[in-house]
Amino acid sequence: MRRPLNAAIAAALCVLGLAGRRAAAYPQYQLSRDQTCSNCHLSPAGGGLLSENGYQVAESFSQLGTAPQFMYDKIPLPTWLSIGGDLRGAAGYFATPQDSFAVFPMQADVYVRAAYQGFSVAATLGARPAQWITGNGTPAVLDRLWSREHYLMWQQDGNDGLFLRVGRFMPVFGLRLAEHPDYTRRFGGTPLYAETYGAAIEYVTQRWEAHLTGFIEDPLIDPVVHDSGVAAYAELRPRKELSIGGEAMVAGHDRDTKIRGGVTAKLYLPSADVVLAGELQIVHQQIKGPGDPDQLVGYLLVSRPFGTAVLLDLGLGHYDENLAIQGLDRDAVDVNLHWFLTSHAELVLQSRVEGIGVGQRTGGPTSGWSLLHAHYRL
């Protein structure tokens, strides 16, 4: 039997699955503020460093006015260099169904990007949760640091056009929601820290965009995801307020392959200032041995600003791990309330209620959690 270990690592560092967060901004802003992720971010897939326009968008939606640039523009940077960063932490209550309270760090990342003409090198350097050491060992400082993303990119022209990337990054797939517990992130092929080595060819215009990523299991570290494969995502915006997308991914390792196909849609209703975003995936999993399951993963996000500094998200998630068997599907209701104190500082109250086999004879316990999450952008 296992022995109790008196680990020096604070228990709060492992609030399972909820600690950590990918540095992404808000896909809710797409269509309501700008047409593409690359209008506000330096990456064609969004997330991480903001562009000059991204700074202005962040500043336009905040309670108090500040300089939105890196370190409030107190540290002037040459035009070829961009630096940024994100710090996050959270505390909250879990009833899953056991009651508990936890405080934990989520993210401490610095982003650096150097560009010369059409070429750029980008890297994210920061803290990572150290791998457990058998025998109650203490991880070395270097074991707590890593580079989540680092890649070389060539881009044709500004925000639009052709992008080629090679290095370590998240395969571009689906809506790329910021909250990794969202079902289409967690169960949809892009969970937290699923960045890996690959190459992508991407084309972005204001009317449409397409991304094709080939990726391999990280050969350098013990990764979260062991899969190698290909991911494709394309999005068409027939109107300024509407986008429709399609996605496909084939990924696996020696005993398990997942084939994903899905659709996305996003609609901005100017009269109500509401963004509706949805993603639905069908997954066919091929496992060594009998019983390959078909799965369904979906998420619907309704997002509306209140005033100039509050954003309310209502999310509905559905995940069925095996469509052939009753009682294996989960439904989640998420409510996230963001308050942007400044363009650098944000508080988010995140809450979830999750049911299993809702309305069926078999299911499981209802779970829930509520977290207060603080975010500071350098």
Add this chain to the structure above:
Amino acid sequence: MKRLVLVGALVVGACGSATDDRPATLDYITETILAPSCATAECHSAFKREVGDQFDTPDAARRTIIENGLASPQNMADPGASYLVQTLTVGEISVIDSSRGRIRMPYDAALPDADIALIKAWIALGVPGAQCVPNDQGRGCSTHTDASGTLVHDVVECGDGNIGAIVTTCDAQQTCTVFRENGQCVAR
């Protein structure tokens, strides 16, 4: 909106069958239940391997179950009493900090009852694929703590040959430790 959610859930949920004919195998349980629910970035993935448990591949799950005594053929008669099922249903004393009391897993959301039942069915079969029986020489998946308090894995050699990549036979002058997924022999 709440009604809409419920209706949607009913429509989708009604598609499945009440008969659970999924295979009670370690491969299936790992890839469809343990990996997506337990092997997340901060928990029991290879990346973090919290409390030494890793459930992202069948080989890793096999090693974890054997080394950490989560379930064994001794639990066949009463699978619910196994450490694994106890952890998934009522919780076990925290390995990190025993003062926290019982911790139920997964920490962020419970597993469906049907998944627990499938895991129990697998244990009732004798944990096929994760058995480790001492061989004729009496060598099995035993561990001991050395003078410095380090957990040392003695030579592991399973009767069913299923322990996979970590099977290591060390010389008499060496001890066997497990680092990441591979057994390594270290000079005494």
